[in-house]
Amino acid sequence: MTDLTLDDARRRDAADPLAPLRDRFVLPDGIYLDGNSLGALPRDTASALAEVVQRQWGEDLIASWNRHDWIGQPQRLGARIAPLVGAKPHEVIVADTTSTNLFKLIGAACAARPGRATILSEPGNFPTDLYVAEGAARMFGDRRLKTVAADDLVAAIDGDVALVLLTHVHYKSGRKLDMAAITAAAHEKGALILWDLSHSTGAVAVDLNGCDADLAVGCGYKYLNGGPGAPAFLFVAERLQEKLRSPLSGWMGHDAPFAFDDAYAPAPGIARFLCGTPSVLGMAALEQGLATVDGVDPAALFAKASALGAYYIRLMDARCGDAGFTLASPRVDAARGAHVSHAHDQAYPICQALIARGVVGDFRAPDMLRMGFAPLYTRFADVWYAVEVICDVIATRAWDDPAFLTKARVT
Ligand SMILES: Cc1ncc(COP(=O)(O)O)c(C=O)c1O
Incomplete structure (x- = not known):
């Protein structure tokens, strides 16, 4: 040895x-050896945050939404994550938490597959995935969450499955699922698929479009080094964006938020999956986290x-x-x-x-x-x-x- x-x-x-x-x-x-729970602090984060707090917030105040493009953070950061997950820049957006993004995409997927009652996942998937899916199944029609061991999952996808919900790299075992094969199996039966990339992005190569994946979510505070409670991201394949609607129809996902219309009209593209005001400080920290993976x-x-x-x-x-x-x-x-x-x-x-x-x-x-x-x-x-x-x-x-x-x- x-x-x-x-x-x-x-x-x-x-x-x-x-x-x-x-x-x-x-x-x-x-x-x-815990960067998969909370990524380390990037060298430039503290000074970048001081700049956002002291100058942008402290001096420029409300003008910063335009002057420093705070309003564009969700798209800008999403576009930086895109190459890490095999997506196009306009297919990824940063918003909310992974749990909230799961809810938005599960709700959107259920509505897009009427008449199909099952959300299929694996037992022992990360708890928030199972809990959110269970809650969403109750809320979006009379649906149910069914769990089947990963090895038997492909065989369990049938015409009743609206959505297959899986974590690409299992949070406990580290097992990496075959994204291409499972996605193809879901599509063969007419189901949509949602991948949780929390333990992948920034450490494990992912090719969402190469696998023809539909939907994905992921964390900003693990391998993306965005800091504790960093904003999360979501992916919706371009071909689905106009067909899906978020159940959290907040004003930031509106076609024209500053028209202040009474009626909701979803924004075109990925922006419709935003809900409320971006958490600017969290986004600023995540931006530095993403810089650590730049060009890698x-x-x-x-x-x-x-x-x-x-x-x-x-x-x-x-x-x-x-x-x-x-x-x-x-x-x-x-x-x-x-x-x-x-x-x-x-x-x-x-x-x-x-x-x-x-x-x-x-x-x-x-x-x-x-x-x-x-x-x-x-x-x-x-x-x-x-x-x-x-x-x-x-x-x-x-x-x-x-x-x-x-x-x-x-x-
Ligand atoms: C697979 C997976 N999904 C989601 C989360 C966390 O979701 P949230 O950021 O909403 O707490 C984790 C956290 O460890 C996770 O491992």
């Missing part, structure tokens, strides 16, 4: 074409994330193989996103003991230790050290401390 030495990790870093991008971030001491080929991001994940799996196999960890993510790179999870019956206190030693991953109930490999700033040496600390926490039973058993509100 000579290639699993620290020297080797450093050689890998030296050969990594994305290594210089780490300078685009402010990173604390320690090893941060999504395929290169995925290649690095995959290599880091594969390296972690090999190190864990070699160093912690007898420590009670069970790999819960696909071993094959092409079937995995940018994070890796292991099941362990002491995953929670182990995770806390790691955090106490500066190795930040996260715990996902009931028993997963999850490590994210954000390709813009994670080094192979970080992975090597993280596994070194995991080994030590296991060998010394450092996790076996009552202080590590109290669960915080956010895990």
Whole structure:
């Protein structure tokens, strides 16, 4: 196992074409492997926000909507996300939260498929996807949410399915679904498909149009580094935009918001999926987050994330193989996103003991230790050290401390 030495990790870093991008971030001491929950702080975000707050808001006040194009943020930022997901610039818009965008697109899809009663998803999909789908199913006609294991999903798509709702990279296992094949299967039965790209965008190459996808949503605060609670994005394929309507018919999605008409008339194109006033400060932070991915080929991001994940799996196999960890993510790179999870019956206190030693991953109930490999700033040496600390926490039973058993509100 000579290639699993620290020297080797450093050689890998030296050969990594994305290594210089780490300078685009402010990173604390320690090893941060949680960029799939909250991306790191870009170096330019604080000064950009100070400019928006002090000059644009403080001095230019209301004029900033036009002068600094605050009003154009949703489209402008959407167009920057588009190349990361294989979309055209006018097919993506930034707005609201992922949950709210799910609601808008599920509602729009249900209305576009009258007479079909089923929204199909997989059990264990991210909770907000399931909760919003369940609520929307009740609200938009007498529909129901049905869940079928990912492996059986294609066979379960029938003529009653209005919408297939899936997360491209599973938040817990990191399993990456075959977007092209599942999308084709949905279309074959006349169903629409909505992909949640929260754990993909910015780390895993996605080709929405190449797969002929209909709809998508995704987070701004994970691999897009937009900051806590950053605005989310949504995608509607050009061919569907004029056919769909958002159930949240707010004024920003109106054809002429400043005509102040009583009657709602949806804007042409993607703008109809806006609802209310953009959150300007959140958008300004997201804009800096998007700058960190500027000019970076999504395929290169995925290649690095995959290599880091594969390296972690090999190190864990070699160093912690007898420590009670069970790999819960696909071993094959092409079937995995940018994070890796292991099941362990002491995953929670182990995770806390790691955090106490500066190795930040996260715990996902009931028993997963999850490590994210954000390709813009994670080094192979970080992975090597993280596994070194995991080994030590296991060998010394450092996790076996009552202080590590109290669960915080956010895990
Ligand atoms: C797959 C997926 N969808 C959605 C969300 C979050 O949605 P929201 O930003 O509305 O809280 C997450 C957060 O981790 C997620 O993993």
